[in-house]
Amino acid sequence: MIRIFRRIIDSTDCLSIYKTDGKYQVPSATFINELSFGFAYLLEKQLSVFIDQSDSIVLALDSSTSARVLPVCALLAIDTATNSEFLISLVDTTAKKAVEIFEMVVLTLQKEKIYEKLGRKLSFILSDGAASQLKANSLLKSKFEADFDRTVNIVRCHMHIGAIMEKRCFDRYISLDTYSVFEALQTSKILFGSRLVSSFSASSRKSEFLAELSRDYPGVRIPSTTFRTDTGSRYSVASSNSMSLLLFETTIKKVVERYK
Numbered sequence: 001m002i003r004i005f006r007r008i009i010d011s012t013d014c015l016s017i018y019k020t021d022g023k024y025q026v027p028s029a030t031f032i033n034e035l036s037f038g039f040a041y042l043l044e045k046q047l048s049v050f051i052d053q054s055d056s057i058v059l060a061l062d063s064s065t066s067a068r069v070l071p072v073c074a075l076l077a078i079d080t081a082t083n084s085e086f087l088i089s090l091v092d093t094t095a096k097k098a099v100e101i102f103e104m105v106v107l108t109l110q111k112e113k114i115y116e117k118l119g120r121k122l123s124f125i126l127s128d129g130a131a132s133q134l135k136a137n138s139l140l141k142s143k144f145e146a147d148f149d150r151t152v153n154i155v156r157c158h159m160h161i162g163a164i165m166e167k168r169c170f171d172r173y174i175s176l177d178t179y180s181v182f183e184a185l186q187t188s189k190i191l192f193g194s195r196l197v198s199s200f201s202a203s204s205r206k207s208e209f210l211a212e213l214s215r216d217y218p219g220v221r222i223p224s225t226t227f228r229t230d231t232g233s234r235y236s237v238a239s240s241n242s243m244s245l246l247l248f249e250t251t252i253k254k255v256v257e258r259y260k
Contacts, residue, residue: 057118
């Protein structure tokens with residue numbers, strides 16, 4: 001690896017700015033391409049060492065939309081002893097069915113040249129609770145157990161489970177005769193839950209609310225996340241805002257009454 005970078009550094013395939021011992025150079029396309037290869041090689045070796053030093057590995061899978069054209073699936077290796085993790089790959093994929101997800105994961109591990117090495121130490125497969133993903137996990141479990149004669153367990157992410165449970169409980173408010181609860185939580189999220197660093201929102205009264213809260217509770221450090229928004233916050237939004245509504249009812253009324 002050192003020899004590769006030494007060769008890149010000493011490369012003469014550059015456009016000279018100054019003709020003084022060639023110390024100042026503009027990198028050429030060849031230089032950039034070789035440097036890119038060097039980093040890819042380094043990451044490959046680091047991933048290999050990470051797996052070698054682990055006694056038991058969790059393969060974590062998570063797909064999400066992004067700014068790219070296609071959704072992205074992240075594959076991570078997690079050391080069960082140290083809880084440290086290493087990103088194996090980010091894969092642009094159209095896979096939606098269980099078999100497609102299964103094939104994408106296997107091909108990615110083979111492409112990264114770690115299928116055999118990871119398979120011998122794989123103990124858990126971790127993902128969210130999407131139906132197609134869980135079926136894909138079962139296929140992966142069967143393949144790894146057959147190929148490496150070891151037990152592989154499937155684990156569902158507890159954070160995803162918590163978010164789903166909260167959403168189902170929250171959705172109950174809409175179907176019951178307590179729509180006002182749903183309405184209060186939605187309104188408080190819009191008025192007081194916006195992020196102060198985000199773009200301007202005409203309906204946001206968060207700064208005003210925090211200022212009033214500071215006056216009502218002098219000397220107390222007021223967190224800016226008293227109310228939360230579900231933009232970038234997937235967990236405990238409804239429960240957190242419910243608590244804030246009960247705790248700061250008087251302050252909320254002061255702010256809201258100004259706009260009657």
